[in-house]
Amino acid sequence: MEYDLIATTTFGLEGITAKELKALGYEDLRTENGKVYFTGDEMDIAIANIHLRTADRVLIKMAEFEARSFEELFQGTKKVKWNELIPVDGIMHVNGKSVKSTLHSVPDCQSIVKKAIVDSMSEAYGVSHFSEDGPLYKIEVAILKDVVTLTIDTSGPGLHKRGYREEAGAAPLKETLAAAMVLISRWKEDFALVDPFCGSGTILIEAAMIMQNIAPGMCRSFTCETWPTMEADVFEQVREGAERAIKHKDIKLLGYDIDGRILKVARSNAEKAGVSKYIEFHRRDFKEFSSAEKYGFIISNPPYGERLGEKREVEELYKIFGGYKKKLNNWDFNILTSYENFESPFNIKSSKNRKLYNGKLKCYYYQYFDNELIKNNGDMVINHI
Incomplete structure (x- = not known):
């Protein structure tokens, strides 16, 4: 399956991460503040997570749309075919952020997105209750200037956690x-x-x-x-x-x-x-x-x-x-x-x-x-x- 992917980075490292992706063979890259966009399948998700040295996480972009009301946020989220990725027992953990947007209450946005995902999944699976005792799906609702981006994190702990550093000095460098x-x-x-x-x-x-x-990332696991x-x-x-x-x-x-x-x-x-x-x-x-x-x-x-x-x-x-x-x-x-x-x-x-x-x-x-x-x-x- 082909996905729209995002390698997130610390501000200032976008160009370096993009060069890494180019060296790995990826083209048609697009950079924004803290993000590099590319496309790929499951193998590419594995390659990016294991090989990228300067990225923080690898996300799957599920949707992007404008929303200035909770109803628009709900409907835009519900349209996404969440069941194509999330199984019936999947843990749906939603976090969020909002910058310069009409919908500024992050807890409310998280709650609405979770409800919309559950409604979408209910219709797809024909069930009204979800046990959420299976694999974890960390979903983020990010709203910037009224544009909503919905993503799922593939990495788990940040990619800076290589697995070799159990201890650090007083002012650790990532x-x-x-x-x-x-x-x-x-x-x-x-x-x-x-x-x-x-x-x-x-x-x-x-x-x-x-x-x-x-x-x-060769010696660590990913969510x-x-x-x-x-x-x-x-x-x-x-x-x-x-x-x-x-x-x-x-x-x-x-x-x-x-x-x-x-x-x-x-x-x-x-x-x-x-x-x-x-x-x-x-x-x-x-x-x-x-x-x-x-x-x-x-x-x-x-x-x-x-x-x-x-x-x-x-x-x-x-x-x-x-x-x-x-x-x-x-x-x-x-x-x-x-x-x-x-x-x-x-x-x-x-x-x-x-x-x-x-x-x-x-x-x-x-x-x-x-x-x-x-x-x-x-x-x-x-x-x-």
Whole structure:
């Protein structure tokens, strides 16, 4: 069956997710804020869930229509052939959101959508009561400027939950954002990659998984695998293909942190992700950082100084960081921070910066393109499946 699909993303990552989909062979893509639209069948749902590194979820779009009254919302929802996807025992969990719309009461919208779905299912199945003790169908009613979009989530827990990270540091970086940072850097496996503030190791783990073509969702499950419309071997086939596509490149990544406890977590996370042999983690104070390599890359998420009283300390740290950049003048630096005036203490203007979000926290990704041996003009590091 062909579906209209949506890969949802954090704001600012839509173009990166679209490039991932293109690399996976999808065409006719359309992007909006936080969404990439494409089409596909059950196999494509499995491929997107298992292979996408920067998407949050994969949704099936069931309908889109205008509604300025509860009656229009009810009738528009009831017209959808929910029974083609949801079995008679399916759990129908409805959540919602409304932005700049006449129908602004989200609880009321959720209630009306649920009632309309039940009515539609009742007519299709010829029953008036539903046990709802079968597989889960997480339905969302999203209303933006009076346009209703009804979707069903195929992923379950967000796609950033790869399964390797049981613990994180005090300010965890989402795996999807860490992957995006690597993809939009110019790093290639021929060069050293260092994270001097590695914390629980997320950036380096994602970098190793990208370079070895390890699919991020290979070792986790997805809610749609429990659906009767999803053939049992579809996900198995995609996982087997992903396993065969893994590369075994000779790469070495370096992670430093001053916190010995969090480095134990980083090593454990790398082990679970299957990339521990490619990453060395060392306890080292950032003020003692150095490298003998002429060419290399730094991709890092240093402290932001979010709490009061930390501003001066963070500025001093960024000043030292800028000094390292001047010494390592043939290195590319890629730095994510929420500190608004980063370039001032760093004292070097970036080649490029872009606004990204770590959860709800607005950050900027400062990129310094100085590695003369890189000739790809910043093309994304995506392996073709």
